[in-house]
Amino acid sequence: MKKLLLLLIGLVIGIAVTYYYLSTNQNLEEMTKPNGLITPTEIEALDQAYNSRHTIISDSLIKTPDNRSSWYSIDEIESYLTYAKKQANTLGYTLDGLRIYAGAHPDTKEGPGLMTMFFVPTGSKNVSEGSMLTTAQGGGNDIGGADGLNKGGKGDPPSANYPQ
Template sequence: MKKLAYIILGFIIGAVLTYYFCPRDLGEETLHTKIIKPKGLVSPGQAKKLNDNWTKFREAAVDSAAKKQGRNKDNRSTWWSIEDIENYIKFAKNQTDSLKYNLTGIRVYSGVYGDNAGRTKKNLSTMFLIPTVKKGKAEASMNPFNMMLQKGDDCEECDGLNDGTGGNNSYPN
């Protein structure tokens, strides 16, 4: 009988140790997250064509302007890490909530670093992200379809995301 008690105690200790030391998914989100195909996806062939069209119709003008600023070529892409993008989306949601806005999306803008941007970025093109919002949480909550019908305005009070890595390579890089 004493041996049986030790065996049962061993099973209990093993179960407790297994519970605390075995890896497991702690995120509720990942258990119930449904992957939804976003609107506006383009195939790799379509992306190549878009890039080729940019090269055909814009590259000469953009690089000509860059040459006037003392550069041979201008940036034609901007890269951010997945972590930076995910963190920015969380940050934008938090910031717009605190301003009593409904975050409706993210808009991408083209910009140009100025003369004071340092040697590596001086007068080069860049991209930056700005949250778009609908003002007034109370109004939007009355109509659940409000968010789907209207894209939203730029949040002029919100911080944007810049400082990605620029490049002058064409697609695919």
């Protein structure tokens, strides 16, 4: 009886370990890459291609090194996504993405306003479920009246290229 009990315990432990191992490997295999991924080499090429534009802006318009990047924490982005989904719903939209705009802070007495990047929620207007009319709605339109996300951290230094 004692041997049978040990055999059953060993069998249960073996099944549990096998299940954990297979589920972990399956999760890794099922993880798919999102559309639009680019390699570090492509990132560097895009960054370098922007250099001439950055120089024109910095040298001729504001006469100081301008920002090249904005940094946002994962917590800020996740919190903003939750907020944007709720706000979009309140405004009668379904959130389907974010658009990133380049902007600049206003000039102040301390100096010129530097470049910033900010997020704006996009989505499609909700339509009544009982509607007989079909509408061709492609998402991606800015949601008017919705709050955006700005105030990301600057590069170090602000004009630093990729990688920092």
